[in-house]
Amino acid sequence: xxxxxxxxxxxxxxxxxxxxxxxxxxxxxxxxxxxxxxxxxxxxxxxxxxxxxxxxxxxxxxxxxxxxxxxxxxxxxxxxxxxxxxxxxxxxxxxxxxxxxxxxxxxxxxxxxxxxxxxx
Amino acid sequence: xxxxxxxxxxxxxxxxxxxxxxxxxxxxxxxxxxxxxxxxxxxxxxxxxxxxxxxxxxxxxxxxxxxxxxxxxxxxxxxxxxxxxxxxxxxxxxxxxxxxxxxxxxxxxxxxxxxxxxxxxxxxxxxxxxxxxxxxxxxxxxxxxxxxxxxxxxxxxxxxxxxxxxxxxx
Numbered sequence: 438x439x440x441x442x443x444x445x446x447x448x449x450x451x452x453x454x455x456x457x458x459x460x461x462x463x464x465x466x467x468x469x470x471x472x473x474x475x476x477x478x479x480x481x482x483x484x485x486x487x488x489x490x491x492x493x494x495x496x497x498x499x500x501x502x503x504x505x506x507x508x509x510x511x512x513x514x515x516x517x518x519x520x521x522x523x524x525x526x527x528x529x530x531x532x533x534x535x536x537x538x539x540x541x542x543x544x545x546x547x548x549x550x551x552x553x554x555x556x557x
Numbered sequence: 558x559x560x561x562x563x564x565x566x567x568x569x570x571x572x573x574x575x576x577x578x579x580x581x582x583x584x585x586x587x588x589x590x591x592x593x594x595x596x597x598x599x600x601x602x603x604x605x606x607x608x609x610x611x612x613x614x615x616x617x618x619x620x621x622x623x624x625x626x627x628x629x630x631x632x633x634x635x636x637x638x639x640x641x642x643x644x645x646x647x648x649x650x651x652x653x654x655x656x657x658x659x660x661x662x663x664x665x666x667x668x669x670x671x672x673x674x675x676x677x678x679x680x681x682x683x684x685x686x687x688x689x690x691x692x693x694x695x696x697x698x699x700x701x702x703x704x705x706x707x708x709x710x711x712x713x714x715x716x717x718x719x720x721x722x723x724x725x726x727x
Contacts, residue, residue, distance in 0.1 A: 442560050449567060456571065460578045467585050471592050478596055482724040485603045520607050549600040550645055552607040552638065 466531045466543050469505060473529065476501045477547040481525045488523060488553040489516040498527070508532050508542070517553040524550040576701055583699040586662075587709060593660060594693060594711045597646035599723060602689040602715020605639035605674070606630065627677035628687045636672045639689055643670050647693075663706070666696035688716035 480498045484490050490498075495512055502510050507529040515524035527547040534540060610631040644651070648659035653667030661668065671692040675682040682688070692712040699705040713719070 445560065445564075449564070453567075453571065456575070460575075460582075463582060464585060467589050470589055474592060474596055478723050481596075481600065482603075482720060485600070486720075486724070547596075548646070549597060550604075551600040551642060552604040554603060554606055 462533065465533045466541075466545075469507070469531045469533070470545055472505060473502065473507065473527075473531070473545055474547060476505070477525065477527050477549075481547075481549050484514065484516075484523050484525055485551050485554055487555040488518050488521070490514050490525075502527070502529055506532060507545075515550075519553055519555065521553050522550060523553045524548075579701050580699060587697055587699070590660065590695065590697070591709065591711055594647075594695065595713050598643060598691045598693065598711065598713045599715050599719060600646055601639050601642035602691055602713065603720070604642040605635040605672070605689045605715065606687075608635035608638050610676075629676050629678075630674055630687060630689075632674040632676070635674050635689065639672045639674075639691060640670055643672075643691060643693065661695055663696035663698050666706075666708075668696070669694040684714065684716055686716045686718070688714050690714050 476498065480490060480494060483494060495514065498512060499510055510527070510529045513524075513526040515522065517523045525547065529545055531543045531545050532540060533543075606628065608631045610629045613629045643649075644653075647661065647668060648656045649661075649668055650656055653669065655661035655664045655668065657664070673690040675684060675688045675690065677685075677687045690712065691714075692710065694708045694710050697707050697709050699707065
């Protein structure tokens, strides 16, 4: 194998590894999204059952999401008494590393509405 | 074989890998959509629980009997409320097609929604409590260029048990 072929195969090898690693890394946001929804679900059922979320509960939701390395978290709560509409909207950015250390940021959203089953 | 032949074979191999991976990623997206559907459908189910049949509840004579404390829903109102909130949470148009804001990728084909209400004392109720059973059939596109068009079905049961499970998620 001459030097020309060696360089060619090295480039091909790096390209293959980069493509495979990149495809693998693209699965990460999906897993984080599922966990994000699970955390939001927990606070959402609280909202439905009570009609409201306390400041401490909203802080706790923020902390749990921050611990998952989510960025730019915004929480919006529509409160309501029995029979009124309640809604929880959470926006955040899922940040993860791509090949060659490139950072990727994907926005994600939780948006659920229902009718309150508890008094405010 | 010459280097060029190997490179050509490698090129086709990589194309095959990418095509297979697109299907794998689409399948993962399908799993995520199913999870999100569950969340949205259960929320719609809780909305349905606000439609109590006060007339029937008022006919109860002995509240010391545990069964008598179960919820009785107005089936017609509850079904409509549940259906309305499935449409709202999935961000659908009234004809069932997904709007631009919906996470359902296939905007052309409609989502089918089926809601069944079981009061606790209904004959044939498969659950120990009053329950709202929601089934949706969601259009989904898979593969490079959306070559494969399928429908995915998801059923959730909103009742006392599922409320407890959802409130204790980690």
